[in-house]
Amino acid sequence: MPHLVILYTGNLDAVVDMPALCRELADTMLAVRDEAGAQVFPTGGTRVLAYPAPHFAVADGGAAGRAAGAGKTGVSSGDPGEYGFMYLNLRMGRGRTNATQTRAGSALLTSARARLDAVMATRHIGLTVQVDEGPEVFDAKHSTLHPLFKKN
Secondary structure: EEEEEEEEEEEHHOOOOHHHHHHHHHHHHHHEOOOOOOOOHHHHHHHEEEEOOOOOOOOOOOHHHHHHOOOOOOOOOOOOEEEEEEEEEEOOOOOOOOHHHHHHHHHHHHHHHHHHHHHHOOOEEEEEEEEOOOOOOOHHHHHHHHHHHHHO
């Protein structure tokens, strides 16, 4: 932990650089600090995984967006039709304060918007960021990553 899982409609692959977004979001997670200024998420445990949905249906399939046109929604008439959607789910272990959890979620939303706002200016896209924590029923870990980042 922590894991950020991104589920998104496959039509976003044509307009969003997903590898760059994943790296930016991982860097955002690594930059989050708690109230004492300590790094919240361990470097070796930070993961961002993105999964496109090749098959999807969002809202009315784009009908309202096409009917509204640019003047009524602020979104350009270059919108190809079908809506896009991206869901970011940050899963973290228990023990962090509500303020830290909110800080992490807000930082991820800001980072995602920095990449997506230009695309959202021309297409109808929904974006959700959700932060979850335990309780885990079973939580076992085995890794050769963590030793790389342990300070001696």
